[in-house]
Amino acid sequence: MTASAAEKTDTLVVGAGQAGIAMSEHLSKLGVPHLVLERNRIADCWRTRRWDSLVANGPAWHDRLPGLEFDDVEPDAFAPKERIADYFEDYAKKIDAPIRTGVEVKRVERNVGRPGFTIETSEGVIEASRVVAATGPFQHPVIPPIAPKHEKIAQIHSAEYRNPEQLPEGGVLVVGAGSSGVQIADELRRAGKKVYLSVGPHNRPPRAYRGRDFCWWLGVLGEWDAEAMKPGTEHVTIAVSGAHGGNTVDFRELAHRGITLVGMTKSFDADKVTFQPDLVDNLKYGDENYLSLLDAADNFIADNGLDLPEEPEARDILSDPACVTAPLSELDLAEAGVTSIIWATGFKVDYGWLRPENALDEMGRPKHHRGVSSAPGIYFLGLPWLSHRGSSFIWGVWHDAKYIADQIGKQRKYLAYHQAAQDRASDEPDSVYPASGIQEASNLGAN
Incomplete structure (x- = not known):
C-alpha cells in the first residue's frame, strides 16, 4: 500500500489491554480521533498468559476502572482472571472504543520532511x-x-504455567517469591507436590488489617502516590495474593505446611543447585x-479518630521452621526428586517495532x-512506576x-494555532500597507 493510500488517524494506540482501553476513553472525552490496535483479543494476556486459578490481587472495589463496577463480584472479593478479561471487553463496549483485534503492529517510523x-501493520499501512x-x-x-x-x-x-497437572511427576523448584511464585508454589503444595521455594528480598503487606x-x-x-522507588528496592518483589478469599502471605506458614524455603538461587552445576545464604535476611x-x-x-x-477494631494478633510472628533455622545451601535435584523448575522471574519489555530516535535507551527501555x-x-x-507506584495497576x-x-x-491545540496562523497569512494581501504609506513611514523615520 502506498503512503497516499494509507489510512489516517490522529493518534494510534498499540495494545487493547487495560492501558489501551483507558487511553481510548480519555482520548474520546477530548474528541481526539484515534484507533486502538490489538494483535490478539482484548485483554488477551488475562486469558492466555495466566494460570487457571488466578484471581485479581486486589478486591473488586479497587481493581477496576472508574466508569464500571463488577456486577457479579462482591466489592471485597477477588475477581477470577476470566471475569477480569470479560470486564475489559464490557468496558470497551461501554465507551465505544475504536478497537481492531487481530492486527499486529510491525513497525513505527517517523515520517521524513x-x-x-x-x-506498518499486518493489515496494511x-x-x-x-x-x-x-x-x-x-x-x-x-x-x-x-x-x-x-x-x-x-x-x-510462570507465564506458561497453567495447573499442577501440566507438570511431570516429582518435586518442583519455584524460583521467585513475588505474587506469582508464592501463589503457584502454594497451589502445587496443595496438589501434593514437594515444593522448594526460592525467596529473595520482598515486601509482604497484610492482606487486610483492622x-x-x-x-x-x-x-x-499516600503510598500509591509515591513517585519513585526507595533507593535499593529496585529488585524487591511484592508478595500478595487474593487466592482462597485473600490471605496475608506468610512464608513461615507456607513452610510449616510443607514448602521448603531456600535463599535466592545462585547457580546450577549438573543436577546440583546452589542457593545464596540470604533466606533469614530476606x-x-x-x-x-x-x-x-x-x-x-x-x-x-489514632490521628484520625477512626472506629476500627484492634487486631493485636496481626503482630504475632510464627516460629521459624527447620528450613529457616538450618537453611539449605545447595540441593541435588535428582536426589530430592525434583523434576521441574518454574521460573517466576518476571518479564522484560519489547519495543522492537518502535523505531523513532530517542524513544528508547541503549537497553531498549522507554525514555x-x-x-x-x-x-x-x-x-x-x-508500565510500572510510569508516574507513581500505582501506575501498572488497573x-x-x-x-x-x-x-x-x-x-x-x-x-x-498548539498545532491548531499554527494551522490557523498559516491560513490567516495566506488570506492576507501581500502587503499590509499601501506603497505610499510605506514610503511616508520611511520618510518620517529619516526625519
Missing part, C-alpha cells in the same frame, strides 16, 4: 500524528542465564515491611517522563492515561 508516523505504546510490561518472560541447559529437568516460566484491605491502607497513607526484610505498615495504619487510625517520550509524538502507558493506569491524553490535547 513531514509530521507524524507511518505504521496507517499514518498517525501520534503513537501511544500501551503494550504494558509483561511482553517477554525472563529466564535468567543461570538456568541449567540439560533436558533432565522440565523448565517453564477491617480494611491493604489496597485501602496504601491509598489513605524473611526479616519482609517482616519489617509488614510491621511498618501495621504501625503506619495504627498511627493513621520518558510520566509517559511522555523524549521522542516527540511518542507516548508510553501501562485504576492507576487510568489516571496515567488521563495525563497523557491531556498532553496530546495540548499539542493538538
Whole structure:
C-alpha cells in the first residue's frame, strides 16, 4: 500500500489491554480521533498468559476502572482472571472504543520532511500524528542465564504455567517469591507436590488489617502516590495474593505446611543447585515491611479518630521452621526428586517495532517522563512506576492515561494555532500597507 493510500488517524494506540482501553476513553472525552490496535483479543494476556486459578490481587472495589463496577463480584472479593478479561471487553463496549483485534503492529517510523508516523501493520499501512505504546510490561518472560541447559529437568516460566497437572511427576523448584511464585508454589503444595521455594528480598503487606484491605491502607497513607522507588528496592518483589478469599502471605506458614524455603538461587552445576545464604535476611526484610505498615495504619487510625477494631494478633510472628533455622545451601535435584523448575522471574519489555530516535535507551527501555517520550509524538502507558507506584495497576493506569491524553490535547491545540496562523497569512494581501504609506513611514523615520 502506498503512503497516499494509507489510512489516517490522529493518534494510534498499540495494545487493547487495560492501558489501551483507558487511553481510548480519555482520548474520546477530548474528541481526539484515534484507533486502538490489538494483535490478539482484548485483554488477551488475562486469558492466555495466566494460570487457571488466578484471581485479581486486589478486591473488586479497587481493581477496576472508574466508569464500571463488577456486577457479579462482591466489592471485597477477588475477581477470577476470566471475569477480569470479560470486564475489559464490557468496558470497551461501554465507551465505544475504536478497537481492531487481530492486527499486529510491525513497525513505527517517523515520517521524513513531514509530521507524524507511518505504521506498518499486518493489515496494511496507517499514518498517525501520534503513537501511544500501551503494550504494558509483561511482553517477554525472563529466564535468567543461570538456568541449567540439560533436558533432565522440565523448565517453564510462570507465564506458561497453567495447573499442577501440566507438570511431570516429582518435586518442583519455584524460583521467585513475588505474587506469582508464592501463589503457584502454594497451589502445587496443595496438589501434593514437594515444593522448594526460592525467596529473595520482598515486601509482604497484610492482606487486610483492622477491617480494611491493604489496597485501602496504601491509598489513605499516600503510598500509591509515591513517585519513585526507595533507593535499593529496585529488585524487591511484592508478595500478595487474593487466592482462597485473600490471605496475608506468610512464608513461615507456607513452610510449616510443607514448602521448603531456600535463599535466592545462585547457580546450577549438573543436577546440583546452589542457593545464596540470604533466606533469614530476606524473611526479616519482609517482616519489617509488614510491621511498618501495621504501625503506619495504627498511627493513621489514632490521628484520625477512626472506629476500627484492634487486631493485636496481626503482630504475632510464627516460629521459624527447620528450613529457616538450618537453611539449605545447595540441593541435588535428582536426589530430592525434583523434576521441574518454574521460573517466576518476571518479564522484560519489547519495543522492537518502535523505531523513532530517542524513544528508547541503549537497553531498549522507554525514555520518558510520566509517559511522555523524549521522542516527540511518542507516548508510553501501562508500565510500572510510569508516574507513581500505582501506575501498572488497573485504576492507576487510568489516571496515567488521563495525563497523557491531556498532553496530546495540548499539542493538538498548539498545532491548531499554527494551522490557523498559516491560513490567516495566506488570506492576507501581500502587503499590509499601501506603497505610499510605506514610503511616508520611511520618510518620517529619516526625519
